[in-house]
Amino acid sequence: MATTKGEIVEQFRCQAIREAAMRVVSRKGYDHVTVQDIADEAGIAKGTVYLYFRSREDVLEKTMSISFEDFHILIGEAISRGGTFRECVEEVVKAQLDYFEQQQEFFRLYLAMAEPLGERRLRKHTSYRTHIAQLVAMVEAAAAKGEVRDDPPERIAIALASVIRDVGLQRMTEKNKRPLDADVAFVRDFICRGIAAPLTTPEENV
């Protein structure tokens, strides 16, 4: 038997705990989540958490990594959907803002990870670095085709991620939302007309 009954149960429990952890992190923030919180949210005893994870940090670490997997795939698809750099940006922005809207819990996790302080995390988390690396690759590809200015791709990628994140955050805290498309267009134009190659002068509007 490839997967025993016990292994199936283990998978199920692990997933339930991670999902609980995600919900709790989204409510209380990474630093303020206790193991008891996670256990309560999952409807199990605290000790049970330790049957499936080594420590609190282990739970949170794995929760983040796995939550980011879907996100990475999503962004990867968005990038490959776009042709020009402008289209790529539009797809990425749309994908991110939409996903943030749908998965508010994940967005909070994303914010927690993007938070620079806390020493351990300080942008060092693998998932976050992977995310940035995706954007850097996108920018480099565009740079090779002469579609973007000759600036460090890391700078551009960071700037892109920053703007998307903070616009997403602003959307979350607003009561009456702007249409998603309006913000997608805003960010796309903001980015593209900010880093468009100097040669191509008359860019389209909206």
Add this chain to the structure above:
Amino acid sequence: MATTKGEIVEQFRCQAIREAAMRVVSRKGYDHVTVQDIADEAGIAKGTVYLYFRSREDVLEKTMSISFEDFHILIGEAISRGGTFRECVEEVVKAQLDYFEQQQEFFRLYLAMAEPLGERRLRKHTSYRTHIAQLVAMVEAAAAKGEVRDDPPERIAIALASVIRDVGLQRMTEKNKRPLDADVAFVRDFICRGIAAPLTTPEENV
């Protein structure tokens, strides 16, 4: 006597504690600072802290507010130095990146405040809102003169703050620094060519 001897001593102590708190926050991050840390850094006993502040939160709150005062003044001056919107942005970017470089302790504090999670802080801190309000006012003034696109000033201000912050952060974590001017120019062009009014097509370079 306007200010008694006791009041002078009190002012002095309060300031010493706040400065100590700022240094410790910059090392350990907002959430992980203990009152004992602050007391040790200030060279006093923990109990003494409570003679001048009501609680740990009170120390950190006041530390933030007062640290931001200088910052607000600095940014205000930068804005008033600039003529065109482009110049204003250049001045603000330069002022911020330079200040972040000089006052790394403050920059960490700034990052801690910009962090969205943690409920209490979540962009609600007065100092941070004032900071954004400064930028919004700058954008609105430029919009009135037709220098920027017709997008919500809040969006533009947030985007500006985001880019500056994250570029500053990237500068901090890099070992071999780019010249400050290079990053100032990068952010300025990034912003301006991204939100320049559609009419003025041929913008200058660098």
Add this chain to the structure above:
DNA sequence: GGTACAACTGACGCGCCGGTCAGTTGAACG
């Protein structure tokens, strides 16, 4: 020197949290 008082100290109380482990539950099997 003696007194009074403000400033300061740091050990202590208390509650919280991560992690453990002896005990309980319940399912599977004979």
Add this chain to the structure above:
DNA sequence: CGTTCAACTGACCGGCGCGTCAGTTGTACC
């Protein structure tokens, strides 16, 4: 029904951090 065993539980331990307060120190005034 009895046995076995893995899964699960939650009381408990050690440590930590906030805030307190009885006690100490230093200073000003008599």
